[in-house]
Amino acid sequence: MKNYDAVIIGAGISGLTSSILLAREGMSVAIVEKHSRVGGYLHSFKRFGIEFDTGGHYIGAMEKGGAFRTLLEYLNVYVPEHYRPMAQSKFDRFVIKGKEYSFSQGYDKCIKDLTEHFPHESEGIKQYFEKLLYVAKLMPSSNFKLNERTTEVFKWMETSLKDTVESYIEDSQLQDVLYSYCTLHGVSPKDVAFAPHAVITDTLIQGPYTFQNSGDDLAKSFKEECSKLGVDFFLGEELLEMNVIDSEIKKLKTTSFEFCCKYVISSMHPKMTFARLDHDPTRRVFKDRLLKMKESKSFVAAYIRLKSKTKFDPDTNYYFFKKNISNLFDDANPLDPNFLYLCRPGRSNEENYNLKHSFITVHIPCDYSYVSGWKDSTFGKRSESYKAFKEKLKEVIKIELIKIDDSFKTNIDKIEISTPLTNIHYNGSLEGSAYGIYHSISNTGLKGLSPKTKIKNLFLTGQNISFPGLQSSCSAGVRSVSALLRTEKFDEDLRRMSSQNRKNDD
Numbered sequence: 134m135k136n137y138d139a140v141i142i143g144a145g146i147s148g149l150t151s152s153i154l155l156a157r158e159g160m161s162v163a164i165v166e167k168h169s170r171v172g173g174y175l176h177s178f179k180r181f182g183i184e185f186d187t188g189g190h191y192i193g194a195m196e197k198g199g200a201f202r203t204l205l206e207y208l209n210v211y212v213p214e215h216y217r218p219m220a221q222s223k224f225d226r227f228v229i230k231g232k233e234y235s236f237s238q239g240y241d242k243c244i245k246d247l248t249e250h251f252p253h254e255s256e257g258i259k260q261y262f263e264k265l266l267y268v269a270k271l272m273p274s275s276n277f278k279l280n281e282r283t284t285e286v287f288k289w290m291e292t293s294l295k296d297t298v299e300s301y302i303e304d305s306q307l308q309d310v311l312y313s314y315c316t317l318h319g320v321s322p323k324d325v326a327f328a329p330h331a332v333i334t335d336t337l338i339q340g341p342y343t344f345q346n347s348g349d350d351l352a353k354s355f356k357e358e359c360s361k362l363g364v365d366f367f368l369g370e371e372l373l374e375m376n377v378i379d380s381e382i383k384k385l386k387t388t389s390f391e392f393c394c395k396y397v398i399s400s401m402h403p404k405m406t407f408a409r410l411d412h413d414p415t416r417r418v419f420k421d422r423l424l425k426m427k428e429s430k431s432f433v434a435a436y437i438r439l440k441s442k443t444k445f446d447p448d449t450n451y452y453f454f455k456k457n458i459s460n461l462f463d464d465a466n467p468l469d470p471n472f473l474y475l476c477r478p479g480r481s482n483e484e485n486y487n488l489k490h491s492f493i494t495v496h497i498p499c500d501y502s503y504v505s506g507w508k509d510s511t512f513g514k515r516s517e518s519y520k521a522f523k524e525k526l527k528e529v530i531k532i533e534l535i536k537i538d539d540s541f542k543t544n545i546d547k548i549e550i551s552t553p554l555t556n557i558h559y560n561g562s563l564e565g566s567a568y569g570i571y572h573s574i575s576n577t578g579l580k581g582l583s584p585k586t587k588i589k590n591l592f593l594t595g596q597n598i599s600f601p602g603l604q605s606s607c608s609a610g611v612r613s614v615s616a617l618l619r620t621e622k623f624d625e626d627l628r629r630m631s632s633q634n635r636k637n638d639d
């Protein structure tokens with residue numbers, strides 16, 4: 134039996150954050166991770182000779198004093214050379230019904246560009262972004278009042294993006310531009326709370342960065358810091374069962390070990406976490422509510438090697454919408470995709486390998502139902518019909534790319550496809566969902582999941598208790614450890630550090 138003060142389930146960014154903070158408090162910490170590598174959706178993998186990211190293409194709030202950068206500095210995992218800013222102008226391009234719009238760094242430029250496209254909405258655009266900035270700054274993940282929940286905060290947790298946008302903007306095409314980032318959390322404009330959407334938009338407009346090489350660099354920095362603090366890693370170990378006696382976890386069983394500990398923090402999906410308890414004392418009403426929460430959609434990803442250089446900029450993301458964004462997640466048929474996201478793997482990553490090729494990553498939404506028929510097959514040994522389905526996906530993606538740019542007719546060299554089943558295999562995510570639970574208003578704010586559970590020594594963390602995204606999941610780690618230790622000291626430290634960094638920048 135292995136004895137620790139705390140066992141963390143999952144080595145994604147939230148589990149790694151929790152481990153560092155607990156180890157700094159002098160606790161002995163073990164991380165149990167089912168994959169052979171750390172990082173969760175942050176990890177990258179090598180294909181065609183270069184690194185591709187799985188779930189970390191770009192991040193916001195990375196300017197000096199920015200919330201995410203401050204968090205990483207606080208955790209001692211920030212290495213400036215691992216990041217580079219996205220394009221100053223047009224770091225995100227959105228093609229909607231054949232017309233291109235963009236977001237550039239800084240509100241002034243964003244507002245100016247949108248106003249040029251929609252001069253009749255100039256006042257609404259200005260007011261909308263003023264409100265967005267105001268709400269973003271109120272939010273705990275921006276101001277490091279991670280446990281503060283004021284009436285004003287709750288108001289914006291209960292107001293939808295759609296209602297907010299419609300109160301300023303009449304033009305439906307412009308509404309769609311402002312809904313584009315729904316693809317970053319997977320919730321439709323009518324269902325998502327304005328507050329978290331405002332935070333994501335604000336962090337990207339103010340400080341969009343990408344990984345110089347890949348997210349693995351950050352995962353490695355986390356691992357090094359954990360190791361320095363004496364955290365033990367149990368990789369390739371899946372949590373199988375937790376024994377509960379008197380509303381307390383007494384023992385954990387993984388593939389090859391048994392653990393005994395005072396505290397457990399789980400970044401596994403909450404439905405899976407509770408399913409691993411041999412006796413679940415939580416109330417029926419909670420269980421029913423949890424089981425009724427639906428999952429966010431998954432994606433099919435295509436990792437593509439091109440024969441030669443491409444005009445698609447590695448410092449820009451390209452969003453192509455074929456359909457009204459409000460209905461984007463209703464039917465996510467990968468064989469007839471209504472949305473395509475295109476980005477490049479890290480630039481220096483490509484340059485380091487000095488290849489004549491260039492590379493792109495493409496994502497299209499995919500409902501789990503399109504692959505669930507193969508859910509019981511084993512990774513690497515799936516049936517011919519699954520392989521044929523993946524071949525069909527390759528053709529669909531090729532056709533969609535050629536519609537975007539003629540050069541793809543001759544420039545595509547090799548394509549590797551991942552499906553929601555790939556996510557389940559590597560990450561254990563439910564239905565292969567990209568962003569965990571569907572973070573609708575009914576799962577946000579007061580109605581959201583809390584780190585604390587009815588099991589005295591079990592705490593939840595990760596994107597399911599906060600919101601999708603690396604910054605949000607990292608903040609969730611801080612929130613869970615704050616709840617466990619019943620302290621607000623991390624928030625205080627982070628506030629001080631952020632304001633100091635901003636001053637130094639002046």
Ligand SMILES: Cc1cc2nc3c(=O)[nH]c(=O)nc-3n(C[C@H](O)[C@H](O)[C@H](O)COP(=O)(O)OP(=O)(O)OC[C@H]3O[C@@H](n4cnc5c(N)ncnc54)[C@H](O)[C@@H]3O)c2cc1C
Pocket residue numbers: 142143144145146147148165166167168172173174175187188189190191192370371372373400401402432496559560561562566567568594595596597600601602603604606
């Ligand atoms: C396609 C895609 C693109 C994305 N793009 C971006 C982006 O550009 N920018 C951004 O900020 N965010 C992005 N995200 C979201 C971001 O990656 C996630 O929100 C974040 O990584 C979640 O972190 P986490 O710690 O909550 O969970 P995870 O990273 O999912 O970590 C959970 C860990 O638990 C482990 N685990 C599960 N079950 C068990 C078990 N039984 N035993 C042991 N271990 C277990 C898993 O293997 C995993 O390592 C993207 C996500 C996806 C899927």
